[in-house]
Amino acid sequence: MIKSFQSMRRIVFGVGSLEGLGEEIRRLGGTKVLVVTDPGLKKAGVVDQVTAVLEKEKFGFSVFADVEPDPKVDVALASAAAAKAWGPDVIVGLGGGSSLDIAKVTSVMLTNPGGIEPYFGMERVPKPGVPLILVPTTAGTGSEMTSICVLSDTKNRVKKGVVSEHMYARTALLDPQLTVALPPRITAMTGMDALVHAIESFVGRLGTVFTDTLNLKAIQLAAANLRLAYAQGENLAARENMLHASAMAGMAFSNTQTGLAHAIALAIGGRHPLPHGLLTALIIPWVMAYNLIASPAKFVQIAEAFGEKTAALPQIEAARLSVKAVKSLLDDVGISYKLSDYGVPPEQFPEIARDAAGAQRFMRNNPRAVTEADVIGLLEANY
Ligand SMILES: [Fe+2]
Structure with a gap:
């Protein structure tokens, strides 16, 4: 019986590893970054911690901070529109599973045509996305390591998943300091x-x-x-x-x-x-x-x-x-x-x-x- 195991590419971890984010972006050839995150993290100053690293290292960046818990399909579409307007060469997802899931799907929506509907289900995304770095602030969904994005379809009262190997992160950055403030x-x-x-x-x-x-x-x-x-x-x-x-x-x-x-x-x-x-x-x-x-x-x-x-x-x-x-x-x-x-x-x-x-x-x-x-x-x- 033929079996397989696959995973994402690289894990950077340890207390203070967020300081290494710039180096990770450079490894991927990135110059222009989109940060995908949620309003709570923006308010708590966590997004500022990340953008401070980007500023110090002179990357161009834009922040999409409208991810909601249990995100709806509309949030994915809004994030993809923000990404298309900015044209990033690296996407950094920052947050819990919702933000990381939206970062993943945004990455492939930048490089694949049409809306999101054709990609629901298993392995229906044709082309790789923009390189992704995922930084979890909860422990967690494990979303930084998976190839899955779960979205709410409120009309039909169901949760739908996009599963694609093209949504694996190139790098996951695991800094426990980002999780200490969780209630x-x-x-x-x-x-x-x-x-x-x-x-x-x-x-x-x-x-x-x-x-x-x-x-x-x-x-x-x-x-x-x-x-x-x-x-x-x-x-x-x-x-x-x-x-x-x-x-x-x-x-x-x-x-x-x-x-x-x-x-x-x-x-x-x-x-x-x-x-x-x-x-x-x-x-x-x-x-x-x-x-x-x-x-x-x-x-x-x-x-x-x-x-x-x-x-x-x-x-x-x-x-x-x-x-x-x-x-x-x-x-x-x-x-x-x-x-x-x-x-x-x-x-x-x-x-x-x-x-x-x-x-x-x-x-x-x-x-x-x-x-x-x-x-x-x-x-x-x-x-
Ligand atoms: Fe779960």
Whole structure:
């Protein structure tokens, strides 16, 4: 059986690595930069930190700072229009997953004709984009390592993805100093999303020795550091470990895709304005309990990565400890995994189940077969 693993080109990391941004732009032959980011980071002065580096090194630059959380198709079109007006030779994406996703899609919209519609789906973008440097300020979506852009189609109440190998960054720059100001609640939600990526990619059907290695390390790092990053935001070692966990999970799941927790999260997220990381976090314990009979050995490894004592137990009992460990982490970072706490009405369960069970990109990797009735059962059992 022929398998493959692919990733982005170069990772620059370490405390203070933002200072190296100019050098990274020069490596790519860049002279004229577009920074794609969001208004919150502009207000917080983080964009100024980046443009100060660009100014000092005499690059021409323009800033598009209108990316919103869970960006709509319109934001991608506006960013592409700004890019076409400025004509950059390097794009720097700065922010959480939304800004990085918009930076990625902007890069390929500059070099490929038409709007965005033809590019939704898997590998439909014909030509490479403008070289991309992605700088995450959360840990995270892992978006800096993936070839995916997720957009909201508000008209049809769905999330749609552009997946293209042309959207891989040339360089990801991981500076933990950019994440220390994240409030605890956002640290918890984004950190859990990174952990969910690693878990779903790790237990899935499409895992390989390469993705398993990255995912297991990401799970170990998140298990050991998320509580600390949440409790002690300025702890640079915890922040750096979370940034690396997020990036490693991103490298992995860009190859495998994720699974049922993401399918349900996107189906709910298309109908309710709940943060993506909160949704995947609250859903993952239900989905782990559902999936574990299909891949118990992997779940035992997850339990062990959390420090659970599995040696004296039958395999299936040891596997169940992984669910207990993740629930304990959620309790400690203040995330309820009870659906009724989030205002999702049971009348919507059938349509959520239909969308989730029909999401092929996730279901291809999910270890256990899933029907609409199974999803409704999960939603009801965890309401
Ligand atoms: Fe996610």
